[in-house]
Amino acid sequence: MDIEKDIIRFADDQEYYADNSYVTNSMLSKLNKGPEHLQHYLDGGVEESPALNFGKAFHLYILEKDKFDEEVAVFSGKTRRGKEWDAFNEANLGKTIISFKEALKIKEMGESLFSKKAIKELLTHKDNICESVAIGEIHDIFCKGKADIVNKSKGIIVDLKTTQSVNPRDFRRSCYKYGYHRQAYFYKELFNAKEFIFICVEKEAPYSVGLFYTSDEFIEQGQDEVFNLLEHYDDYFQDDFGREMLKDYFVNEEL
Numbered sequence: 001m002d003i004e005k006d007i008i009r010f011a012d013d014q015e016y017y018a019d020n021s022y023v024t025n026s027m028l029s030k031l032n033k034g035p036e037h038l039q040h041y042l043d044g045g046v047e048e049s050p051a052l053n054f055g056k057a058f059h060l061y062i063l064e065k066d067k068f069d070e071e072v073a074v075f076s077g078k079t080r081r082g083k084e085w086d087a088f089n090e091a092n093l094g095k096t097i098i099s100f101k102e103a104l105k106i107k108e109m110g111e112s113l114f115s116k117k118a119i120k121e122l123l124t125h126k127d128n129i130c131e132s133v134a135i136g137e138i139h140d141i142f143c144k145g146k147a148d149i150v151n152k153s154k155g156i157i158v159d160l161k162t163t164q165s166v167n168p169r170d171f172r173r174s175c176y177k178y179g180y181h182r183q184a185y186f187y188k189e190l191f192n193a194k195e196f197i198f199i200c201v202e203k204e205a206p207y208s209v210g211l212f213y214t215s216d217e218f219i220e221q222g223q224d225e226v227f228n229l230l231e232h233y234d235d236y237f238q239d240d241f242g243r244e245m246l247k248d249y250f251v252n253e254e255l
Helices: 005-008 013-018 025-033 035-042 050-063 065-071 083-091 100-114 116-126 167-179 179-190 218-239 241-248
Strands: 072-075 096-099 129-138 141-151 154-162 194-203 208-211
Touching: 005 129, 025 096, 025 179, 025 218, 035 218, 050 065, 050 072, 050 083, 050 096, 050 100, 050 141, 050 154, 065 072, 072 083, 072 100, 072 116, 096 100, 100 116, 100 194, 116 154, 116 194, 129 179, 141 179, 141 218, 154 167, 154 179, 167 179, 167 208, 179 194, 179 218, 218 241
Parallel strands: 072 096, 154 194
Antiparallel strands: 129 141, 141 154, 194 208
């Protein structure tokens, strides 16, 4: 591994997401479902859905508006089938396609975010680096991450989330459901950051906004789970013996 060259190479999204030689937080989320889920992903299982496309377009709109204009295509038709859709899809191969309604929603969500002074300052600080890549060892395994915003002068990482509710009780539940505590530890460790912050915006009007700082307890819970998952990764994916074990893997628990 040539870490310095890989960091430069991974600035390109296609290079970053095509490479599986380093463990990512997303890989750990798949492994958390079971090693067969991660193996399916490593074998080329690709996840695509309107929800994922919407999330990607939203992040580009907020963090990299120039890329949004280049890489996102807005379909104004009523349904994604028929001659109009086929022609549009063919003309925009390789782009992230969203509907006109989704594009309008993204614009309104962005307006809600930037209307809050504290949020705007975090999102637009002069020292921000968006989509920054880091590589390092966690629990003796080489890992990589691409953070939404890194601000080294403040020592913080900012992660942008869309959510159903910014009510603290509801968002805390989402954090543990989707493994955001693992993500917070993983990125804080890789980027050697002092603090990890979530900026959240609801996906439905009035597009309420939330700002959440992560506690030491939250980070420690994430660390415990990351270490446990990396041990499982080492067991099943680091050598031929582990891969042989995976062939006979099945869930065997008393309920």
